[in-house]
Amino acid sequence: MIVLGLTGGMGAGKTSVARLMRRQGWPVFDADADVHRLQSRGGRAVAAIAQRWPGAVRNNAVDRVALRAAVIGHPEEIAALEAIIHRWCVKIVAFS
Numbered sequence: 001m002i003v004l005g006l007t008g009g010m011g012a013g014k015t016s017v018a019r020l021m022r023r024q025g026w027p028v029f030d031a032d033a034d035v036h037r038l039q040s041r042g043g044r045a046v047a048a049i050a051q052r053w054p055g056a057v058r059n060n061a062v063d064r065v066a067l068r069a070a071v072i073g074h075p076e077e078i079a080a081l082e083a084i085i086h087r088w089c090v091k092i093v094a095f096s
Helices: 014-023 031-039 046-052 064-071 075-094
Strands: none
Touching (some): 031 075
């Protein structure tokens, strides 16, 4: 199996290319969508995020604005968040 990665900055066309690939029947893994699911109400990452940043979770879902405020400018906090999220993303990819 060939695995391709779409990368690029905002507005680079990643979503458009992924849409075209899906139309052609190619499987597409959308990491952004999975991270949103992990952080949504009842998502698998919510408890760990709430433990580290209690003010960033409301109604059992991550408040992304509050989380961003808690981690931006703090490399150690960004690393902690990445450790939480990446652990779950690896599991999602491995079992997809």
